[in-house]
Amino acid sequence: MDYFLGIDLGSTSLKAIIYDTDGHLIARGDKPTLKFHPTPEATVWNPEQIWNDTAAACRDAVAQIPNPTAIKGVAVTGMGMDGVPMDENGNYLYPFISWHDTRTQPQFDWWIKTIGVDKTFSVGGNPVLPINSALRMLWIQEHEPEIFKRTFKWLLIEDFVNFKLTGRYVSDYSMASCTMLFEQRTRNWSDEMCSLSGIPKRILPDVFPSSTFLGEITPAAAEKTGLPSGTPIYLGGHDHLVCKIPSGAFRAGAVMNITGTWETVHMITSEPTSNPALAHSGITLQAHVVKDKYSLWGGNPAGSALDWFRQEAAASASWETLIELAKSSEPGAGRVMFLPHLSSSSCPIVDPKALGAFVGLSTLTKQSDLVRAVIEGLDFQFLDTVRTMEEATGNKAVEFIGVGGAIRNTFWMQNKADMVGRPYCIPEVEEATVLGAALLAGLGAGAYKDEEDAFGRVCSSKIVYEPDLKLTVFYAERFEIYRELFHAVSPIHHRLF
Numbered sequence: 260m261d262y263f264l265g266i267d268l269g270s271t272s273l274k275a276i277i278y279d280t281d282g283h284l285i286a287r288g289d290k291p292t293l294k295f296h297p298t299p300e301a302t303v304w305n306p307e308q309i310w311n312d313t314a315a316a317c318r319d320a321v322a323q324i325p326n327p328t329a330i331k332g333v334a335v336t337g338m339g340m341d342g343v344p345m346d347e348n349g350n351y352l353y354p355f356i357s358w359h360d361t362r363t364q365p366q367f368d369w370w371i372k373t374i375g376v377d378k379t380f381s382v383g384g385n386p387v388l389p390i391n392s393a394l395r396m397l398w399i400q401e402h403e404p405e406i407f408k409r410t411f412k413w414l415l416i417e418d419f420v421n422f423k424l425t426g427r428y429v430s431d432y433s434m435a436s437c438t439m440l441f442e443q444r445t446r447n448w449s450d451e452m453c454s455l456s457g458i459p460k461r462i463l464p465d466v467f468p469s470s471t472f473l474g475e476i477t478p479a480a481a482e483k484t485g486l487p488s489g490t491p492i493y494l495g496g497h498d499h500l501v502c503k504i505p506s507g508a509f510r511a512g513a514v515m516n517i518t519g520t521w522e523t524v525h526m527i528t529s530e531p532t533s534n535p536a537l538a539h540s541g542i543t544l545q546a547h548v549v550k551d552k553y554s555l556w557g558g559n560p561a562g563s564a565l566d567w568f569r570q571e572a573a574a575s576a577s578w579e580t581l582i583e584l585a586k587s588s589e590p591g592a593g594r595v596m597f598l599p600h601l602s603s604s605s606c607p608i609v610d611p612k613a614l615g616a617f618v619g620l621s622t623l624t625k626q627s628d629l630v631r632a633v634i635e636g637l638d639f640q641f642l643d644t645v646r647t648m649e650e651a652t653g654n655k656a657v658e659f660i661g662v663g664g665a666i667r668n669t670f671w672m673q674n675k676a677d678m679v680g681r682p683y684c685i686p687e688v689e690e691a692t693v694l695g696a697a698l699l700a701g702l703g704a705g706a707y708k709d710e711e712d713a714f715g716r717v718c719s720s721k722i723v724y725e726p727d728l729k730l731t732v733f734y735a736e737r738f739e740i741y742r743e744l745f746h747a748v749s750p751i752h753h754r755l756f
Contacts, residue, residue, distance in 0.1 A: 268337025282717025288319030384544025597636030
């Protein structure tokens, strides 16, 4: 039996998992991802920690199998925007500025004023966010000019690990899409955006499709990771796109919903849409890891809002108790509605001054109504993002596919199905993101004919939540009130902010 290794560079952990070609988890290694704070306002990842502990996770996984030469390919996935400047000798010059780091706000303000939201979206499909890679480059250029002058290539975090594995300076289309410097229609670096930003195109790595063969592992990397000399390395991609392959969310009509601390909604398209309405909605257009496809996606904090309520308003009750409370409230939460903008609003309305709110309270309101109102408010936000994507593309979602930590919350998942009025499915696969990376390696190695073949091999069952269509009608009426609520309280929230 052939094996494939997926590596996932996440914000909390570095994972290396070996799968067989049918998607069975064979062995794994995990190490924590450590944040560092060189100054109070700065948050960085240490490149040495990222590489050393990724290699250690690989070594732990490989040590668990009797014949490491059965590993026929490796691919890397992980977070998107965080990058590192490298010199021509392969040494990093500055740590990864983490997406937690807010020091690029001045560069964000300059970009908005000088280049603008509409131009940025029309070329690369990016909303302008302080965490975009180009703004980190501009920060280095301004604050560390000598380092910027010495920069040979700028590598995103997956690209950095691929460099350590193979010695090549390469990125894939999905990762390059995170930078604000990539042109979606040509799938290459944009001369226009490089010229407007002042970022030299020469520091950007070559770009290729996901599953492209990069080369064999170097002897030094083989010794450090425990992988056999000669192991092929293939391009992976951005984590939230990679997990669509084992979950089946790459097919027409399927919309992926990842729910955890954040909630994101993803719709696949065959062409890069240029609808200007999306430029100001917080929705991103990104080249997909699936061949010749694109993904629209947008998101907001979600699980963090429910956790806030659990800790601050429910005396740190267990999750089981919290959900039982929500179940005991009727649909509509006793006329209470919750505006879930505890950490501003990112999509489909971008408002950094937005705040959260409960409305409709009375002496009849129970704690159970408040819990249910939080879940319903989060799902109205989910529905709002879905509707925005459907209206902008003219494509209607047929099936929703859920992944993420929140899928164990059956009440929440059923409420999502009731809101959208369509089936909400949970594929039964282990570690979908890491498995997706392993499948990209398998696709590169020729173990699968295409993404459909790979999906069919690894996902044989799913849990399906069928909607209660009477509740769908009920929630459609409440949804109109939800949409009015944001605009009604927005002026007050701006003054309070």
